[in-house]
Amino acid sequence: MSGEESIVFLALQANDETRPVIEAILADNPHARLDEQPAMVRIHAKGRLEVRRETIEELVGHPFDLQELHINMITLSGHVDETDDMLTLSWERP
Amino acid sequence: MDIAVSKKKLGLKERYALMTRGLGWEPSYQSIDDVFPMDTFEGIKIHDWDAWEDPFRLTMDSYWKYQAEKERKLYAILDAFAQSNGHLTVSDPRYINTVKLFASGLAPLEYMSHRGFAHVSRQFRGVGPRVACMMQSLDEMRHAQTQVHAISNYNRYYNGMAEFRHHHDHLPYLQVPRSFFEDAATGGPFEFVVAIGFAFEYVLTNLVFVPFISGAAYNGDMGAMTFGFSAQSDEARHMTLGLEVIKFILEQDPANVPIIQKWLNKWTWRGARVITLVAMMQDYMLPKRVMSWAEAWEIYFEENCGALFRDLARYGITMPPCVEQIRKERDHLSHMAWCQFYQARGTLNFQVWLPTAEEMDWLSAKYPDTFDRYYRPRFEYWAKLEAEGKPFEATSVPMQCQVCQIPMFFTEPGNPLALAQWHRVYEDEQYHFCSEYCREIFDDEPEKYIQSLIGGHEVFKGNAFGPDCDPSAEGFDPAAAALDFWRINPGKDSGLFSGSEDETNFNLWRGLAKTNS
Numbered sequence: 001m002s003g004e005e006s007i008v009f010l011a012l013q014a015n016d017e018t019r020p021v022i023e024a025i026l027a028d029n030p031h032a033r034l035d036e037q038p039a040m041v042r043i044h045a046k047g048r049l050e051v052r053r054e055t056i057e058e059l060v061g062h063p064f065d066l067q068e069l070h071i072n073m074i075t076l077s078g079h080v081d082e083t084d085d086m087l088t089l090s091w092e093r094p
Numbered sequence: 095m096d097i098a099v100s101k102k103k104l105g106l107k108e109r110y111a112l113m114t115r116g117l118g119w120e121p122s123y124q125s126i127d128d129v130f131p132m133d134t135f136e137g138i139k140i141h142d143w144d145a146w147e148d149p150f151r152l153t154m155d156s157y158w159k160y161q162a163e164k165e166r167k168l169y170a171i172l173d174a175f176a177q178s179n180g181h182l183t184v185s186d187p188r189y190i191n192t193v194k195l196f197a198s199g200l201a202p203l204e205y206m207s208h209r210g211f212a213h214v215s216r217q218f219r220g221v222g223p224r225v226a227c228m229m230q231s232l233d234e235m236r237h238a239q240t241q242v243h244a245i246s247n248y249n250r251y252y253n254g255m256a257e258f259r260h261h262h263d264h265l266p267y268l269q270v271p272r273s274f275f276e277d278a279a280t281g282g283p284f285e286f287v288v289a290i291g292f293a294f295e296y297v298l299t300n301l302v303f304v305p306f307i308s309g310a311a312y313n314g315d316m317g318a319m320t321f322g323f324s325a326q327s328d329e330a331r332h333m334t335l336g337l338e339v340i341k342f343i344l345e346q347d348p349a350n351v352p353i354i355q356k357w358l359n360k361w362t363w364r365g366a367r368v369i370t371l372v373a374m375m376q377d378y379m380l381p382k383r384v385m386s387w388a389e390a391w392e393i394y395f396e397e398n399c400g401a402l403f404r405d406l407a408r409y410g411i412t413m414p415p416c417v418e419q420i421r422k423e424r425d426h427l428s429h430m431a432w433c434q435f436y437q438a439r440g441t442l443n444f445q446v447w448l449p450t451a452e453e454m455d456w457l458s459a460k461y462p463d464t465f466d467r468y469y470r471p472r473f474e475y476w477a478k479l480e481a482e483g484k485p486f487e488a489t490s491v492p493m494q495c496q497v498c499q500i501p502m503f504f505t506e507p508g509n510p511l512a513l514a515q516w517h518r519v520y521e522d523e524q525y526h527f528c529s530e531y532c533r534e535i536f537d538d539e540p541e542k543y544i545q546s547l548i549g550g551h552e553v554f555k556g557n558a559f560g561p562d563c564d565p566s567a568e569g570f571d572p573a574a575a576a577l578d579f580w581r582i583n584p585g586k587d588s589g590l591f592s593g594s595e596d597e598t599n600f601n602l603w604r605g606l607a608k609t610n611s
Contacts, residue, residue, distance in 0.1 A: 005404075006400070006401035006404055006405070007397050007398075007401060008401075009398075011304060013323050037305075037308045037384060037385075038308045038309070038311045038312040038384055039307075039308055039311035039312075039319055039323070040304070040308050040311075040323070042304075067152070067156055067160060068160070070152075070160045070164075070327060070331070071160055071163050071164055071167070071327065072327070073327045073330050074303070074304060074323050074326045074327060074330065075300055075303070075304055075326050075329065075330045075333075076330050076333075076334070077398050077401065078401070079149065079334075079337070079405075080149035080150060080334050081149065082106065082149065082150055082151055083105070083106055083107070084105055084106050091401050091404070091405055093405070093408075
């Protein structure tokens with residue numbers, strides 16, 4: 001079984017700061033699922049999950065540094081690739 | 095007139111390169127092997143340290159910025175929780191016992207982790223891993239401090255927490271988590287980062303800080319919720335680092351593969367054994383339940399570690415053989431552990447209870463194949479004895495596994511009615527093990543594990559008595575002397591929760607909070 005079948009996930013605290021972030025992730029990743037648990041959410045998806053700065057900025061209406069995610073991030077799974085514009089979680093590898 | 099041209103800001107990758115690699119230098123008057131003498135003896139071969147990259151590309155300046163932000167949020171919540179008598183808003187006073195276990199079982203491991211990473215951040219000759227290990231070392235110190243701060247709010251009102259450090263060092267059951275970390279910290283630097291990055295961060299902390307902490311939030315503990323999630327936000331970085339280290343080592347030389355496989359086999363098992371405590375907290379100690387241990391295990395081990403091992407298959411790494419046994423034990427683990435703690439309740443720094451009828455129904459539903467058949471009858475029998483005024487309590491010291499140090503209560507995988515007993519004679523001494531896999535770990539490094547400090551043995555050797563004790567005096571009570579040495583106040587810190595001082599006080603204070611009289 002290759003990495004495309006494995007699940008990646010990102011768990012975030014459920015609060016005012018993360019609400020637009022969660023909305024943006026779900027919009028950018030139509031294959032992702034939202035799992036709501038007490039005080040937190042877990043977004044999981046097969047193979048790959050992308051967090052895009054631009055989508056978040058459109059929703060919050062101000063510049064957003066992706067590293068701000070560290071403040072409300074609880075846990076994640078998959079290999080991480082982080083640039084100024086996008087944080088990618090994925091089990092896919094060339 | 096000159097027009098000021100604003101300099102283009104550096105991108106994340108460039109900034110990371112300058113703020114990590116750019117900080118290193120080549121030694122000129124000492125050989126590099128003398129400067130870093132410890133990163134070769136384990137047999138791991140590294141040809142290109144620069145191939146290592148921190149996936150989060152976090153540099154020291156942004157590290158301080160975001161960690162400071164996390165701390166501000168955390169302490170605002172902790173202060174609010176303490177100021178508003180938050181301890182009285184938890185769902186059920188039994189919950190507070192999980193906090194006691196947390197303070198003495200887990201917070202000291204965070205501190206140990208801080209020490210371990212501070213140590214290895216000096217041992218690797220590559221700059222990237224050194225910077226990442228140093229940040230992790232600071233994180234772990236923060237976790238120890240915030241956990242102790244958060245829990246100190248409970249310590250003002252309830253028993254069992256004031257001596258958490260002494261308990262961690264001496265109380266027999268706490269030697270299980272303590273020896274786990276000491277085992278890792280006494281390995282070489284590569285084994286330490288693989289052990290802690292994988293077994294502790296990737297497996298254990300996900301299970302502690304995600305489903306358990308979500309459960310703490312559900313039970314009204316804002317303090318635990320906030321330190322738990324705040325810590326795990328660092329752990330997300332740590333487990334990414336752990337993974338990166340494993341990948342990096344595997345890619346450097348094919349000769350590294352069997353060494354890493356051996357460590358993954360060992361630490362998967364060590365992690366699974368120590369996690370018994372978390373299984374029990376999840377199924378028995380959270381009065382309001384979010385998910386069962388078995389459900390949490392499916393997400394954070396089966397799904398998540400399954401993905402990792404599929405990913406590592408390209409290097410020839412396979413799922414450790416012990417996973418078969420771990421799967422067979424999944425539906426037994428928490429029940430076996432709670433039975434053991436119930437019987438040994440006189441030697442604990444927290445209090446226990448028998449599950450209520452409603453709680454047993456929940457356990458039956460979550461564990462349809464095991465609970466009613468093997469565990470419910472035991473709890474019902476003990477409940478009957480309690481009702482008759484003659485509750486059962488173990489009065490002797492249990493035999494403990496030489497490696498994981500857990501009392502030998504595990505049953506054989508696939509045969510829940512046969513007690514697992516494994517033995518090995520080494521240099522004319524017999525040693526006992528809970529499992530084939532703990533014995534395998536012993537066999538690989540017997541000279542290390544014959545030195546294990548086993549809580550029960552210490553009692554028999556006379557090492558669990560204070561300096562003023564005279565065991566030859568008439569009427570000497572060894573059990574009372576050991577409890578005194580362990581700083582356990584019988585009846586206040588230990589025993590049954592029902593009728594305890596903590597229960598009485600909680601109900602009194604909660605009553606006062608609801609009325610004006």
